[in-house]
Amino acid sequence: MYYSTIKTYLPDNIDYFHYGKNIEIKNSVIKSLLKLFNDFKKFTKLLNTGKYELIVLNPSLGFSALIRDGIFCWLAKKKKLIVVIYWRGWNVEKEKYILRFPYSLYYRFSIKIADAMIVLNSIVKNTLIKSGYTRKIFYGTTVADDYLFEKQNLMKDNNYFNILFLARVERYKGVYELIEAYKYLKKKYAQLTLTIAGDGKELENIKKIIHDEDINDINIAGFVDGNEKRIVFNKASCYVFPSYSEGMPNSVIEAMACELPVVTTKVGGIIDFFVENKMGLFIDKRSVSSIIEKVSLIFDNPEMCITFGKINYEYASKHFKASVVARNYNVLLNSIIREKIISG
Secondary structure, eight states, X not given: OHHHHHGGGSOTTOOOXXXXXXXXXXXXXXXXXXXXXXXXXXXXXXXXXXXXXXXXEOOBSSHHHHHHHHHHHHHHHHTTOEEEEEOOBOOGXXXXXXXXXXXXXXXXXXXXXXXXXXXXXXXXXXXXXXXXXXXXXXXXXXXXXXXXXXXXXXOOOTTOEEEEXXXXXXXXXXXXXXXXXXXXXXXXXXXXXXXXXXXXXXXXXXXXXXXXXXXXXXXXEESOOHHHHHHHHHTOSEEEEOOSXXXXXXXXXXXXXTTOOEEEESOXXXXXXXXXXXXXXXXXXXXXXXXXXXXXXXXHOHHHHHHHHHHHHHHHHHHTBHHHHHHHHHHHHHHHHHHHHHHO
């Protein structure tokens, strides 16, 4: 999603190489190995063209991703190319793959030989430093498409206060805690509604809970994108994100772009920029009572909602707008090339 969003604003001298598992073959070991072999073959062919100065690899912190991208990194360095690792996904539980022996031995002679790394938050940066990585580490960011910043003449129904949850419908996203909190809040505030947008493993079970417990005024929007996503955001009064773990959640950035107050857990890159009582409110992980408390505060203070929303829109415009992110990313890559050439 990151590159598809900023690609329009990047120069034409950047080529894109898509690799990794396809959804259709993820359950087939043989097909996955064949896909991996073909990826290596295509990647080597690209390196042999001699047209590239810099390669950016975008692994997540997983065993198979580290093996694959470690080989890519090694191959590119053998060709004396500049290699940048952009960590797009991170899992604290899998940090052993770069910190603990014997996994760390492979990391040391593959990913760790990269010329620079880009991270989405300070937690990842600190872990890389702990792993012994001594070269430069830069901060990147997630992105919101420019169209989300366009003001819409969409009239909200002021008779309702609509909470929005837009994310993968998974247990670790805190969706069950949100449902429990909403049940309590709905008794307190009759005007409250809830929209759940996204798909995931828990979606059918969430639907069953809503049906079996006869919970009123919950809209299951399913997966939304493009104009549908913008409409969902613009019909919302508040964005609630009770996730347990994240890198840099796109949905929070998109909510800010749509001028919404945000109620979120302290996860991933959010802690590096989000200012409580200015952009929104923090909630505790896995805490129904915390969601109830903070959503009540937002509901009871409409002026607070407006203030948070305006600040979020301005901040997101300056830091997360796709055209801005693309420009900054291009400047960063060119500066890495220049510095490498100068240093030899």
